[in-house]
Amino acid sequence: MSGSDSELEVLGGQMKDRIRNVLGRSLAIREVDAGSCNACEVEVNALTNPIYDIERFGLHIVASPRHADAILVTGPVTRNMERGLVQSYNAMAEPRMVIAMGVCAIGGGLFRECYACHKGVGEVVPVDVYIPGCPPRPQAIIQGIMVALDKWQQRK
Amino acid sequence: MNRMILSELVEDLPPVLRTGIRWELQDDGSLTIDVGEEALPGIVDHIQKKYHSWLISEHALDLRPKGGEFQLIVLLGLPKVTVPVIIRANVDIYASSFHSLTPSVPAANWFEREISDTFGLTPNGHPDQRPLVLYDDWPYGTYPLRKDFDPSRPVPRVPSEYPFRKVEGEGVFEIPVGPVHAGVIEPGHFRFSVAGEPIINLEIRMGYTHRGVEKLSESLPYHRGVPLAERISGDNGFTHALAYCQAVESLAGCAVPDRALFIRTILSEMERLYCHMGDVGGIALDTAFGTGAQMAYILRERLMQLNDQVTGSRFLRSASCLGGVRCDIPVDSKKDIQRTLLQVKLDFDDFVTTIKNMPSFLDRVETTGVLTLENARSLNVVGPVGRGSGIDRDVRRDHPYAAYDQISFQVPVYREGDVWARTRVKIDEVYESIGIIEQALDKLPSGELCVPLGEAPEGRTGLSLTETHRGECMHWLMAGKGQPYRHKVRDASFLNWPAIELAVLGNIVPDFPLVNKSFNLSYAGNDL
Numbered sequence: 001m002s003g004s005d006s007e008l009e010v011l012g013g014q015m016k017d018r019i020r021n022v023l024g025r026s027l028a029i030r031e032v033d034a035g036s037c038n039a040c041e042v043e044v045n046a047l048t049n050p051i052y053d054i055e056r057f058g059l060h061i062v063a064s065p066r067h068a069d070a071i072l073v074t075g076p077v078t079r080n081m082e083r084g085l086v087q088s089y090n091a092m093a094e095p096r097m098v099i100a101m102g103v104c105a106i107g108g109g110l111f112r113e114c115y116a117c118h119k120g121v122g123e124v125v126p127v128d129v130y131i132p133g134c135p136p137r138p139q140a141i142i143q144g145i146m147v148a149l150d151k152w153q154q155r156k
Numbered sequence: 157m158n159r160m161i162l163s164e165l166v167e168d169l170p171p172v173l174r175t176g177i178r179w180e181l182q183d184d185g186s187l188t189i190d191v192g193e194e195a196l197p198g199i200v201d202h203i204q205k206k207y208h209s210w211l212i213s214e215h216a217l218d219l220r221p222k223g224g225e226f227q228l229i230v231l232l233g234l235p236k237v238t239v240p241v242i243i244r245a246n247v248d249i250y251a252s253s254f255h256s257l258t259p260s261v262p263a264a265n266w267f268e269r270e271i272s273d274t275f276g277l278t279p280n281g282h283p284d285q286r287p288l289v290l291y292d293d294w295p296y297g298t299y300p301l302r303k304d305f306d307p308s309r310p311v312p313r314v315p316s317e318y319p320f321r322k323v324e325g326e327g328v329f330e331i332p333v334g335p336v337h338a339g340v341i342e343p344g345h346f347r348f349s350v351a352g353e354p355i356i357n358l359e360i361r362m363g364y365t366h367r368g369v370e371k372l373s374e375s376l377p378y379h380r381g382v383p384l385a386e387r388i389s390g391d392n393g394f395t396h397a398l399a400y401c402q403a404v405e406s407l408a409g410c411a412v413p414d415r416a417l418f419i420r421t422i423l424s425e426m427e428r429l430y431c432h433m434g435d436v437g438g439i440a441l442d443t444a445f446g447t448g449a450q451m452a453y454i455l456r457e458r459l460m461q462l463n464d465q466v467t468g469s470r471f472l473r474s475a476s477c478l479g480g481v482r483c484d485i486p487v488d489s490k491k492d493i494q495r496t497l498l499q500v501k502l503d504f505d506d507f508v509t510t511i512k513n514m515p516s517f518l519d520r521v522e523t524t525g526v527l528t529l530e531n532a533r534s535l536n537v538v539g540p541v542g543r544g545s546g547i548d549r550d551v552r553r554d555h556p557y558a559a560y561d562q563i564s565f566q567v568p569v570y571r572e573g574d575v576w577a578r579t580r581v582k583i584d585e586v587y588e589s590i591g592i593i594e595q596a597l598d599k600l601p602s603g604e605l606c607v608p609l610g611e612a613p614e615g616r617t618g619l620s621l622t623e624t625h626r627g628e629c630m631h632w633l634m635a636g637k638g639q640p641y642r643h644k645v646r647d648a649s650f651l652n653w654p655a656i657e658l659a660v661l662g663n664i665v666p667d668f669p670l671v672n673k674s675f676n677l678s679y680a681g682n683d684l
């Protein structure tokens with residue numbers, strides 16, 4: 001909500017500090033849609049609008065998994081996107097992270113029992129962090145990314 | 157009016173086409189014609205030529221568990237008639253093939269390929285027999301929408317390769333793009349053949365987000381179909397859910413209270429507003445006019461926050477239910493909406509003036525990605541894309557639902573068919589939407605929000621059309637025991653995608669994102 005602009009500043013500031021500690025400068029993320037309904041994408045795009053403007057906190061959405069430290073995956077992983085997801089994962093340089101965003105990506109969501117879908121991203125590539133919501137709000141995505149960074153720190 | 161035109165239509169059929177058909181005018185005024193499968197192309201072609209009909213949907217049904225055969229349903233829309241013509245034809249179980257409509261009705265192309273994939277019925281005479289939604293590695297002889305298919309059983313993969321159209325010649329090369337794109341968009345594959353800069357062929361491959369929505373819906377009780385419908389295509393989830401609710405309500409003969417009808421209208425327009433705002437912003441962005449784009453994105457965010465304030469969801473989720481709505485618009489929400497829209501309108505004026513006076517922007521959008529009226533008609537292109545190419549149709553006016561019949565609004569139409577025409581349609585629609593919401597808020601009657609659905613008798617069919625921000629969206633249902641026996645969904649994108657292949661011809665590759673953005677189609681809604 002716009003009333004909590006300062007809240008966003010605080011949240012973003014925390015993320016920025018973590019990014020500096022863990023990665024030095026910025027975190028590059030590639031988004032992979034593995035069969036989402038597109039609302040999750042709308043929220044990822046919202047992060048880059050002038051209200052949230054996450055680039056100022058050091059989070060950069062990049063064009064290729066080759067440039068990415070992490071992939072943010074949405075959707076239950078459809079049969080037809082399985083290959084695309086695996087290839088994107090393999091294209092990332094180590095160390096890398098996988099963040100599953102939205103209930104579809106977590107466990108298949110409504111599409112759990114479908115012939116054309118997996119039951120979430122975890123069935124296809126190893127997941128480090130899950131972000132709940134359908135779709136998760138922009139603030140929740142930032143929170144989730146912070147959890148991912150903390151995990152990264154522990155791994156180091 | 158409906159009855160007159162429709163009974164005349166049947167009586168006018170030439171004797172060769174009339175033999176062996178049965179027809180009936182239904183209570184709601186629609187016309188049902190039962191024909192032999194071999195007569196289908198002739199009749200559809202005749203109606204198309206004589207009455208300028210368009211194809212709303214062509215889909216199949218598996219009636220074998222009921223002791224029947226396969227059935228094809230063709231839904232045609234007619235000018236000046238508010239109800240569709242429904243043509244049904246049985247398809248023999250053993251032959252498992254039918255006469256294709258595509259040679260005379262190009263819009264049937266993808267519908268028939270989909271039927272072939274999901275029902276295993278072959279369209280004889282169809283020029284393109286490649287798979288559409290199920291990939292080449294899908295095993296032969298497994299058809300998910302047949303009733304004997306068990307969705308819980310894993311389906312093995314069989315290796316094979318998709319044959320893309322080959323364009324050859326000196327200096328011709330191919331650019332494959334996707335399914336994972338550079339931007340944050342949905343997955344789809346675009347294969348360009350170019351000679352120098354201009355595109356000489358584009359082939360679009362969809363299906364990456366095929367999740368099996370229709371099969372899933374056929375196993376869920378009606379009320380659980382509502383959240384599913386909201387997730388068919390996320391950004392027009394409300395209008396999809398509304399179409400589904402209306403279809404179920406028509407099965408059960410449920411009369412939705414007035415207040416709910418008005419709230420449905422308001423929420424539908426709030427959805428259109430935030431989506432159109434994103435579209436026009438995206439068009440500005442793709443012409444490299446970043447500042448303009450951000451002006452629109454700020455408004456989009458503000459509108460999504462308004463959605464959140466009013467319904468508790470930035471995407472208006474969970475606001476719909478069978479028999480009415482689940483969320484009220486009390487006086488303070490009304491004030492919030494009025495206040496926000498007033499401000500949005502002023503800021504949007506600024507945005508529009510800015511882009512209209514920017515030669516470098518206009519230079520990119522004018523005469524770019526032209527979709528001719530003729531092509532748009534033959535593919536039955538719908539929504540703002542159709543209206544940008546001169547097709548004057550809008551479900552809200554032509555087949556009024558919710559409270560649209562009690563509200564006055566204009567349907568903007570432009571004839572140029574280029575990116576700028578589509579942009580102007582969307583800009584005008586933003587103002588119309590604001591007007592619709594203002595009127596609906598003023599007229600908002602008091603009363604109940606929701607009534608019990610009642611019984612949906614088995615075997616009955618229901619059709620519902622709504623106008624999403626992408627165009628006409630259709631949900632067709634046949635009732636089963638407390639759940640749909642068959643649920644056919646057709647998003648506007650399914651009709652509009654093939655038109656992009658034509659609109660980009662002769663344009664340069666860097667203009668493709670711009671043309672694509674001006675169509676702004678849903679991948680998830682297309683693939684289901």
Ligand code: SF4
Binds near residue numbers: 035109
């Ligand atoms: S989690 Fe929800 S919003 Fe995200 S893709 Fe799935 S259904 Fe859509």
